[in-house]
Amino acid sequence: MYVVIIGGGTVGYHLTKELLAAGHEVVVIEEDPARARLIADELGSIVIANDGCEGRYQAEAGMGRADVVAAVTGDDAVNLAASQVAKMRFNVPRAIARVNDPKHDDLFRQLAIDETVSPTRAILGVIEHEIPIHDLLHLAELEGGEVQIVEAQLDAESPVIGRELRELDLPEGSTIALVIRDDRAHSPRSDTRLRAGDKLLAVTSAGDESQLRSLLIGE
Amino acid sequence: MRAIIIGCGRVGARVAAELDSRGENVTVIDTSQRAFGRLPTTFKGETVRGSGTDEDVLRGAGAEQADVVMALTEGDNRNALAAQLAKHRFGVPRVIAKINDPLRGETYRALGLETICRTIILGDALVTAAIEGAEATNGFVEPPTAQPLTGAPAVPSAEDTQPEATVLQPGDGREGAL
Numbered sequence: 001m002y003v004v005i006i007g008g009g010t011v012g013y014h015l016t017k018e019l020l021a022a023g024h025e026v027v028v029i030e031e032d033p034a035r036a037r038l039i040a041d042e043l044g045s046i047v048i049a050n051d052g053c054e055g056r057y058q059a060e061a062g063m064g065r066a067d068v069v070a071a072v073t074g075d076d077a078v079n080l081a082a083s084q085v086a087k088m089r090f091n092v093p094r095a096i097a098r099v100n101d102p103k104h105d106d107l108f109r110q111l112a113i114d115e116t117v118s119p120t121r122a123i124l125g126v127i128e129h130e131i132p133i134h135d136l137l138h139l140a141e142l143e144g145g146e147v148q149i150v151e152a153q154l155d156a157e158s159p160v161i162g163r164e165l166r167e168l169d170l171p172e173g174s175t176i177a178l179v180i181r182d183d184r185a186h187s188p189r190s191d192t193r194l195r196a197g198d199k200l201l202a203v204t205s206a207g208d209e210s211q212l213r214s215l216l217i218g219e
Numbered sequence: 220m221r222a223i224i225i226g227c228g229r230v231g232a233r234v235a236a237e238l239d240s241r242g243e244n245v246t247v248i249d250t251s252q253r254a255f256g257r258l259p260t261t262f263k264g265e266t267v268r269g270s271g272t273d274e275d276v277l278r279g280a281g282a283e284q285a286d287v288v289m290a291l292t293e294g295d296n297r298n299a300l301a302a303q304l305a306k307h308r309f310g311v312p313r314v315i316a317k318i319n320d321p322l323r324g325e326t327y328r329a330l331g332l333e334t335i336c337r338t339i340i341l342g343d344a345l346v347t348a349a350i351e352g353a354e355a356t357n358g359f360v361e362p363p364t365a366q367p368l369t370g371a372p373a374v375p376s377a378e379d380t381q382p383e384a385t386v387l388q389p390g391d392g393r394e395g396a397l
Contacts, residue, residue, distance in 0.1 A: 053296055055322050077272055077296035080303070081323070088326050103274045104300075110307050111330075 004029065004066045004092075006052035006082040007073030008039045011098065015072060016043060027061045029082075053081040055089050063090040072098040080104075083113050136213050139201070148204050149177075152216040156196040159218050166190035173205030174212045220244065223285045223311075225271030225301050226292030230317065230337075232257035234289060239264045246280045271301035274308060282309040290316040295323055302332055 001024045005012050008030030019026045020043060029052035030036040036049035050057040052071070063069065069086040071079035076099060083095040097113045099105050102121040109116060136150040154161060160168060165176060165188055179186045180199040186192065194200075204212050220243045224235045227249035236259050239245045245264030248271045249255060255266045269276035271290060282288065288305035290298035295318045302316035315333045318324040324334040344359035353360040 053323065054320070055326070075296070077294065077300040080300050081296040084299075084330065085323065085326055088329055101273065104272075104304075107274075107304055107308055111303060 001025070001067045002062070002065060003027075003068045003070060004058070004061050004063055004086070006069065006071040006079070007098075008032075008035050008047065009072070009074060011072045012070075013039055015070065016046070020046075029057055029061055053078060053085055055085055058082075058086055058090060063092060066090070066092050068092070068094045068096065070096045070098075072096075074098075074100060076100050076104050080108060080111070080113070083108075084111065087112065135217070136202075136209065146206055148206055148209060150202050150204060150209070150212070152200045152202065152213075154194060154196055154198045154200065154216065157218060158194075158196070158216060160194050160216055161196055163194055164190065165192045165194070168215065170215065171204070171208035171211040173208040175203050177201045177203050220286045221281060221284055222246070223248065223277070223280050223282060223288045223305070225249075225288065225290045225298070226317075227251075227254035227257055227266070228291065228293060229257065231289075231291040234291065235264060236262055246285075248276060248280050272297055272304065274304060277301070277304060277309060282311060285309070285311050287311070287313040287315070290314075292317075295320055299323075299327055299332070302327075306332065 003019055003024055003026050005016055005026060005028045008016070008028045012028060012030065016026050016028050016039070027046050027048065028036075028039060029048045029050060030039065031049070031051050033049045036047045040047040048057055048061050052058065063086050066086070069083060069092045071082040073079055079097040079099070083097045086092040087095050094114050096115040096117065097108055099108055099116045099118040100120060102118045102124070105116050105118055105121070136152050138148060139151055140149040141147065142149070168176075170176070176188045178201040179188050179192055180201070181195070181197070200216060202212060202216075222238050222243055222245050224231050224245060224247045227235065227247050231247065231249070232254075235245050235247045239262050246267060247255065247258065247264060248267045248269060250268065250270050252268055258266070265280075267276065267280045269279070271277060271292065282305055285305070288302065288311045290301040290305070292298055292301075298316040298318060302314045305311040306314040313333070315335055316327065317337065318327055318334040319337050321336050321339055324336045327334050340359070344356045347356045348360045353362065
């Protein structure tokens, strides 16, 4: 396969090395001349020291016959622009973009980038899997911190799953202000039955917070 | 009209100030607090510190209600990303990106983005000034405000009697006279 890599940073460098070792044909476009020279010294003259978003350097890299373009810089704007130019002007069949801000993922896919890879999201996934979030999320504080607005995400292990709101033994200084279910806000009613996946927004006195946490999330 | 200007550089600050003075509802986004110093003290709009390529920042600046978003930072790629976020993620009806590389501008226009290119505007104005005279550029080339220094060629006397003839503002109805 013929692969053009945009960005010769750590990811681009190791990607190039692996692809070469696997017998693929690779060209790297790296803007920083010092970095480009470093890669060329080690891996041979497969580096173009210029702006990978510009059509003429992509042409120089032979983008017209590339099977894959992989835009892997640390800058999402560059990765998107390089992928879009490659797809629009050179009809590259497959564009893969590194997405550093996980929120750009949807946009990139909407804009016909074939594959996105988000290291941030991958690491986040590992962390969240390892350490389940068993705490109240602080959204805002009022009265100099004496009153807190918090969010509790209920998972299957929450002690209140399956119970109606009226059954909850809420601390004196706490109230459930909102139930968020399936991304929609619902007014809490005494007969609202709680499910795993619900998010509860609660207003609580700072002193009652730990009691509220035990009630909604468990120990 | 609710307008969001991304990038409070010279162009961004000028557009923001001008729209604001015409009574439009303007929010300016820039990563640098100091950049907002380019806005006039009379500016009544809002300033938001952050990156226009960050969805949360755009939402905080009111992108969901915006009628127009203009991405006017110094980076073509950043402008393209911010503009496409505004258009595709927030459904802003009118989005304009400053893309200074004419070739890349062409690519983005093909992708459905409205672009404006300083290189083309300046280039065209200067070519027109050279070939047809500065007056033909519709005010894009500004006439001098001071007399030339001694030793420079003398100004034609007609200039002294009708100085306003060279001060052109687009839309003032005098272009037709040329």
